[in-house]
Amino acid sequence: MKNKEWGTGLFKFLTFFADSVIVVFSVYITFLLLFDFKPPKWNIGPFIDIIPLIIITYLIFMYVFGLHDLLKRSFSETIYSIFLTVIALLVTTAFLTFFTRGFAYPRSVLLVSPVVQFVLLSIWRTIVWKITRKFHGRKDSLIVGGKSIEYLTTKILTKQKDLYNVKYICNSKSRHIKDYLKKVDVVFLCEDINLDLKKEIVDICLSTRKSIYIIPDIYEIALLNSKLSRADDIPIFKVKKLGLTIEQKFFKRLLDILVSLIGIIITSPIMLIVVIAIKCTDGGDIFYKQERVTINDKKFNVLKFRTMVMNAEGLTGPVLAGESDPRITKVGRILRATRIDELPQFFNILFGTMSVVGPRPERPFFVEQFKEEIPDYKYRTIVKAGLTGLAQVLGKYTTTPEDKVRYDILYVRNYSIFLDLKLILQTIKIMFMKESSEGVKEDIDFNELMREEYSEVTIDLVEK
Template sequence: MIKDNQKLLNRLHVVIDALVIIFSYTAAWYLRFKSGIFELDPWFLSLQEYMKALLIIVPGYLILYYAFQLYTPKRVQGRRYEAWHIIQANTIGLMAYILILYLTKQSDFSRTMFFVFFCVNVFSEVTVRNIIREGLRNMRKKGYNQKHILLIGYSRAAEQYIDRILSNPEWGYIVRGILADNKPRGTEYRGIKVLGRVENLTIILPQNKLDEIAITLGLAEYHKLEHIVSMCEKSGVHTKFIPDYNNIIPTKPYTEDLLGLPVINIRHVPLSNALNAFSKRCVDLFGAIVALILFSPVMAVVSVIIKATSPGPLIFRQERIGLQNKPFPMYKFRSMVVQDAASEKAKWTVQNDPRVTPIGKFIRKTSIDELPQLFNVLKGDMSLVGPRPERPQFVEKFREEIPRYMVKHQVRPGLTGWAQVNGYRGDTSIRKRIEHDLYYIENWTLGFDFKILFLTFFKGFVNKNAY
């Protein structure tokens, strides 16, 4: 049933895309020639003449959309990646069409109109697809268009997979149960029961009531993997493998083809690429300069208040560990009374800490005390976005207690980060913070940075855990 629904949805999606392309093309013609926004040529081709080009544009763009995987299921596909693929497909479409006009010497067609078409079509496609996405998610929340899944193997991977499915009902997944040899029948996790042993697959698969099988074997049972995959492929049921070593490999592992032998690299850090690092550094420099200009009045006022209300230096310098485990002095507006180094290193700041000054409570709560770190960004010690740096004594503590903790030092620390915009700041779970930091490191893109900076304005400035 799901397969039939997906085919129908894909066909409907193609028709909708074709209509969106025609609408965007027509709207671009009116904006170019009838709106008065652009200077009008003494003569221009009629709409009917332009519409003839749609015989090439519509099928060409639909093929590009297919090539950029815009007709894959939307259950867990991210909005950001879908929007990026739409932009890529439209960019190639625009370049190809302008090239065709040049080669065929069609000087009567307005190039400006095609740039307008590009903008209108990207906006329209992203809008329509998000409307469709929300409609499908609302349907799935209400119990329609569900995908029935059976898990093979009881492991940490099975529990984590169930956690995510139950936390996201809009995906439309229903876990029918688990087949496992390492747990007795009736064992339950969050309402999902172990139905029997793995060999029961030979009875369940012929019933053809499953849409998908997820293999979630524990590491000790991987010798069964080949046999299970063989059974699943004979049934024709879509099968996926969820490894029980996600705490070892990254979420997007970098794989190599060694003459037909797949090789998985344990750690892939996009920022180890020189071009990626250069791009991020350019954004850091530009962003830090703009931010210093915008926030200079706030910084000036805070500086005056700090000096007037509390004796001591304006800027507090604290040693933190940064890129490649190198220490650097991190700058903050001083929010505490002056204390000796031993007292300062002894403990975290706690709620109602007597060391915090009255103005210090406000600037810590609103993150204004972090603004001098923009100078750290200019110096190259920090980035606008990245894992927050820790003091040396806590680095030594966490590196022994938390697996993969030191991976965070493969990139520059940041003013804000993925952990911070998800609420993991101050006195919160350090393990959750590291999980989010590692996800950021392994999945970095400039778009991801811009998303975090955008979310920081809504979630990152006011910190309920800052004392």
């Protein structure tokens, strides 16, 4: 097992090293092609000077856009991440060359080299993706849980079936859990099994070197980043309070002001086009104000471009938008798909009612409803509501409220200014991903799924 982990680490290192070589080599190839294989020294000199900065910049964006994850990313997402990384590297390289050697770095090389980088990195990462998948194989797996077991199982079977071969599905009352554990390599634990059983399964997995994945509840999340302390010679964990310190709030507010001003300036042409489009299509109101809840349960009016017909909730009342909701206008569908309808919230951020990063602001009607259904929902309003957040970057529009709450609490627990910067950049990535913005879908029927495609899986769900 240790040799396997060492080999995996070495493979990752070699992959990232090869990435860096390809990024630099692509620029050099471009020089050769554009200068008949005789690039002038005064032109290639600035490139050589900033090679270390190019490599560092690439590695940073590679991490931000998820290329460090060699296994869990789909092939299409990997290619999309390469595209974003190359574009970000182009912009950064343009700034680097301007501030180092000015116009000695050829503009033609600056524009052509990203194409070469994208092609070569895509070919290389395709090979890496296939090798990683083949090396990992399909791991025999056990899923243990309660009420949420069907939801988790459906996700694994439909989204990660090429990585995990689900052999057993059982709830916490099953008498055969230990037998199932002996026959699998990977264990998934839902959040709603009792703590004693969870500790027993974790103990077995640790002693037998099995991989284990746990959906966290507030207890596990609270332990994250705990500080090791002691009572005399007894080791103890000090669980940090949820929320931001005064210093963190100060620097977060500075970032909000800076990003909102830049956002308003850069997106003003887009917002002008949207204003014209909305007025020309149905002549109704351009903006839509809606009461939302932010830090300490304070209410404020969030500002958005209108994407539905006028008075859309006059008859239906407050309801979540569906995937094919007839109330959404033609222009509104485009705005929702690209998240452009959210751009006016830069003004909310500038005026201090919102933050760039934080839990998405919810309507008071749904806040009260979710507080009754989800005990941990109250922790979302410990920080200011945000334009984007961990739930938006790692989740989808269709992610359940329970999972969004987990992401929001994890964000609060792990907050740092660097995490905010990372999530801001990652938001660019998810803006054009369809799954991240589509409406609420019909649930996949678990029993139908098992009956049609996974009839050989052992299902051991004792009656509650």
